[in-house]
Amino acid sequence: MRPLPTLLTLSLAAAFGGFAATGLHSLLDNPAQAATPALASTLPAAASLPASVAGQPLPSLAPMLERxxxxxxxxxxxxxxxxxxxxxxxxxxxxxxxxxxxxxxxxxxxxxxxxxxxxxxxxxxxxxxxxxxxxxxxxxxxxxxxxxxxxxxxxxxxxxxxIPAENLTAIALANSDQLKVGDFVVAIGNPFGFSQTVTSGIVSAVGRSGIRGLGYQNFIQTDASINPGNSGGALVNLSGQLVGINTASFNPQGSMAGNIGLGLAIPANLARNVVDQLLAHGEVIRGTLGVETQNLSPQLAQALALDEARGALITRVLPGSGAAAAGLQPGDVVLSANGQRIANASALHNIEGLQAVGSTLSLEIRRDGKPLSLRATLHEQLRQLDGAALDPRLTGARFVELPEATRQAGLAGVLVTEVARGSRAETSGLARGDVLLASSAGEFNDLAGLRASFDKRPPQLVLRILRGNRRGDLVMR
Known part of the structure; x- marks a missing residue:
């Protein structure tokens, strides 16, 4: 007959536990109940904003956006x-x-x-x-x-x-050089076809560069959502002035995967300069130092008595260039230009491409391990070359600079933009769209380097080209 006392004991224990839990709940619940009226009188309802702060109404973007x-x-x-x-x-x-x-x-x-x-x-x-x-x-x-x-x-x-339209509304361009990290900005555009969409955020960074495949770069970075369709839209400050042109968003999974808070905009000052040149000349004319450069390896940095492998190592100074006039020499390492840190050869090239002809670059360099400051005036960048001016075996070919997006992706050389039918260049196999990477005349990175390499014409002219995804050599006759 042992089960009965056991059952009775368990029932009494359960009843006592329930009584104790009820009493403890009442004891703990009373202070919270007493505090509730006081909290309710001082805090706003959840998920809502107060009508005013310190007696001032909350600001709204609506009046600015209406303009x-x-x-x-x-x-x-x-x-x-x-x-x-x-x-x-x-x-x-x-x-x-x-x-x-x-x-x-x-x-x-x-x-x-x-x-x-x-x-x-x-x-x-x-x-x-x-x-x-x-x-x-x-x-x-x-x-x-x-x-x-x-x-x-x-x-x-x-x-x-x-557009041939009347009664238009324009946006005034701001001085984008005055933007600072933390400034509030608003993006307006048509993402995915949703017209007149507004997103807001802050300036996350200025002067952003080093992004592969995007040409000359001096981007405003923002966390305001920028999605496909936003391209070409406005990035404005809180006064409604244009500070940038939305151009891209970065997402490792691709732009169609959505915005992750890494939007890029072209600064208004850069856009203004490009527009002025397009209206005046029909194209953009850029300045150049007239140097060829390469990146530094740890071994090179040590040999040049540098603390770190950073900067652009000058390998050639072209005759008659702004760099030659300023006194730059092969072996110099450029560490900054106009106060901007130079991390590698691409960074210096990027800064050059953003400057106008006749502008001056203040350069901080290292020569034989010692610091040196120089000022160089940029000359006009070469825009095209006729093959016949280089060598008769290239007659019929015309060369231009590679698109900057291609160059930023890591390719150096020049682009064949035209080959005349029946010319010597065509007979030797050169074709429009080929990328000229090297030649037996000498090394080069761009048009100016290509021209300089033909100061002495080689007995046999062999071109290393890239056609599509294939590389090969052409013997020019």
Whole structure:
């Protein structure tokens, strides 16, 4: 008969436990209940903001946006692309299947900013309107116009178009050099086709560079959301002034994966300079020091008595250049330019490309391990070369600089932009679109270096080229 006392004991223990728990709950719950009225009188309701702080109403972006948003437009582009199909070359196939299209139309969306209401000037990104056959601009009020292309600069990703419209609203350009990390900014654009979308954030960094594949770089970095379709849109300060042109967002999984708070914008001052040159010359004319450089290895840094492997090592100073006039020499290491830290050869090249012809660079260098300060005036950058001016065996070829995005991706050399039919260059196998990497005439990184390497013409001229993804050598005859 032992189970009965055991059951009775367990029942009494459970009853006592329940009584003790109830009493303890009442004891602990009473102070919270007593404090609730006092807290409720001092704290706002959850998920809401007070109407005022220290007697002042909370600020709103709405008045500023009412002035700024009408200046931001939607840009729709169309490009006719020929469909590559070997059957289209067969007249029998075309006769049997005439309904099969030989072309298709690619469409894309972007944004733009009206910067001159009287003249209808719209600022946008080069990549938004690149190779477009038709550009339609839709205003905030719903009006739509066909845009006229005025000019663009692929290396800074800036383009200028014009629309024949009246009663436009323009945004004033601010001095973007005055931006500081922590300043509030607002992005306006058309991400994924959602027109007149506004996002806000702060300036996360200024002078951002070193991003592969994006041309000359001096970006404003912001955590305001920038997504596909925002390209070419406005980045404004709290006064509604344009501080930047939204151009890209960084996401390791690709831009279509969404924004992760790493947006990039072209500074307004850089965009203004590009627009002024496009209107004056139809193109951007850049300055250059006239040097060839390379990165430093730890071994080179030690041999040059440097504390770290940082800077741009000068390997050649071109005759008649601004660098030669300033006294720069092979073996000098450039550590800063105009107060900006130079991490490697690409950083110096990037700063050069952002300067105008005739501007001056203040350089801090190391020569034989000792610090030295020099000032160099930039000369005009060479923009194209005719092959015949270099060597008769290159007659018919024309060379230009590589796109800066390609150069930033790590490729050095020059681009073959034209080869005349029946010329000596074509006969030897050179083709339009080839990238000239090296030659038996000497080493070079750009057009100026290529020209300098042909001071003495080699008995046999061999070119190392890149065609598509394949490298090879051509013997020029």
């Amino acid at each position: 700024s948003m009408p200046a931001v437009v939607s840009i729709n582009t169309k490009q006719v692309v020929r469909v590559r199909n070997p059957f289209f070359d067969d007249p029998v196939f075309r006769r049997l299947f005439p309904q099969v299209p030989a072309e298709r139309i690619n469409e894309s969306l972007g944004s733009g900013v009206i910067i001159d209401a009287a003249k209808g000037y719209v600022l946008t990104n080069h990549h938004v309107i690149d190779n477009a056959d038709d550009v339609q601009v839709t205003l905030a009020d719903g009006r739509s116009f066909t845009a006229e292309f005025l000019g663009s600069d692929a290396d800074t990703d800036v383009a200028l178009i014009r």
